[in-house]
Amino acid sequence: MIQTPYLLFLGDAPDQLAAKVAQGIKDWRPENAVGQFRLPGCGADMGLTDMTLEEGLAAGAKTLVIGVANRGGVISDEWKVVLVKALQMGYDLAAGLHNLLRNEDELQAAAKVNGGTLHDVRVPTVAYPIANGQKRTGKRALAIGTDCSCGKMYTAMSMDAEMVKRGMKSDFRATGQTGILITGKGVPLDAVIADFMAGAVEYLTPDNDADHWDHIEGQGSLFHVSYSGVTMALIHGGQPDALILCHEPTRTHMRGLPHYKLPTLEQLRDTALPIAQVANPDCQVAGVSVNTKALDDAEAKVCLQKIEDRMGLPATDPFRFGATKLVDALLEI
């Protein structure tokens, strides 16, 4: 569990795209960020107050979160000066970088001296159990995709936000590093040892109140041969009551696999539902979440209507048009 609130470190991010983690925090947990810290030449701006480390601390920040990807896989000397100083001032550090904070001697040493914690959210810190498959109390929705990176995290975030707005009991359950940094906790599922994947998902989504919903962040796709095993473990470990099908309608092939075509939403439904019903015989496909970013408003609406007609399921782009339809569909289950 990462201590909140955060000061967001944007470093020398060349542009907004490089600051995906900071953007996610800004979009979904703005109350977790007291401000942003930028180095000279930074091309990203979250629209938060620019702060020095001292100002961040005075505003209550507990953790300096690396909200940007680093260039070339190296934590630069320029970054390290700031990170070491932050540790000396009493901050914890959190990052989802490929190269770990803990592998930097200066950071390791400064953390030790000052009692700070280095959170490398790509690395599991828990000895997860092997899944036992026992039915848990409470409700769970899982976003599954025709492909990787088609909006599963934003879909689950949107449904959680809509439920919170309605005063319902709800949690977003992060399974990737961006989600973990946004919410401060979760399971970095793609880094878990094979035998413990489903058990990690059970651990992430424990028994809960009968009217509580977990919105589980999906990973990969049953149709993406590189990562389908991770998706499978999410379905069986999560034992969802509801599946939300996620789709990006303009994509021409599976992400990173130019020789693989995307499945149809029908194929995804027909493959995923029987698999999900192994762990939860009552599981249903509740709706479709379409990432319409590449379409204009009129195109998006036509696309959604067509999918609703074809599938007989509510379809929306929850980030663009809100998650009302999807949450309504969950409540009908």
Add this chain to the structure above:
Amino acid sequence: MIQTPYLLFLGDAPDQLAAKVAQGIKDWRPENAVGQFRLPGCGADMGLTDMTLEEGLAAGAKTLVIGVANRGGVISDEWKVVLVKALQMGYDLAAGLHNLLRNEDELQAAAKVNGGTLHDVRVPTVAYPIANGQKRTGKRALAIGTDCSCGKMYTAMSMDAEMVKRGMKSDFRATGQTGILITGKGVPLDAVIADFMAGAVEYLTPDNDADHWDHIEGQGSLFHVSYSGVTMALIHGGQPDALILCHEPTRTHMRGLPHYKLPTLEQLRDTALPIAQVANPDCQVAGVSVNTKALDDAEAKVCLQKIEDRMGLPATDPFRFGATKLVDALLEI
């Protein structure tokens, strides 16, 4: 790669069952074992020549293989005396124990001094790539099960042995510690990091001659919620041309999951085939392998006939009646 031939360490195994690894080597690679080493009170016997470490070395043994499970998860002092002596004499050690050889200071030190290697086959030693899904040359058969531990390894071993007997090009590809110790190489798939599972299977079964068959050892089951993600990665990483359905007909529930019923062979076929065809559109279900150990000869034959009639597929118990039917079925693909 573990150096062969082996001397098989049976230690103080209470009975034959405890020596599953040694039994597998005896059954499938007898040419890899020059003899067996037993401590006083050993209740297991592979029918091999009993040898001292010196006699084993004289017979050409390169590696002392721990062919038994240790009691209580501890490598006993009695074992260690023998293992240290073996390292001093120039043996390598290999084991698939939960507690690792490398974590024992005396073994680590003796290996260092004598230049010996400690093979802990539960631990991956390769940085496997992420799967790229590209079509590979050569043919692959994958054994998949209605449940865990229903004979998948023996099925793949039997088909490989039958092909070798016929002078065909064939390899057994181990994905678990027993298979790795038997054949000296493979991938300990259940210990691989989630993101690299399918890539590890691609690595294990590379491009090969057009008429070469890989017989890939299956793991878990698509219907076993604890391990289904591993099975999924095997199907998509292995891109099999042929699936062999494996089944134990007397089992009353999924192994370790008393509240989960076994799927039927039809359910396994209907679930697995479309999934396999994502990675290899030409994949077919070629036959059924039935573990009839719990049945007498007459019962076994009736059971197999019933399954052949029901499924329209060749069915046999390859360990009991030979793998002729299954290999014939592969050749018809």
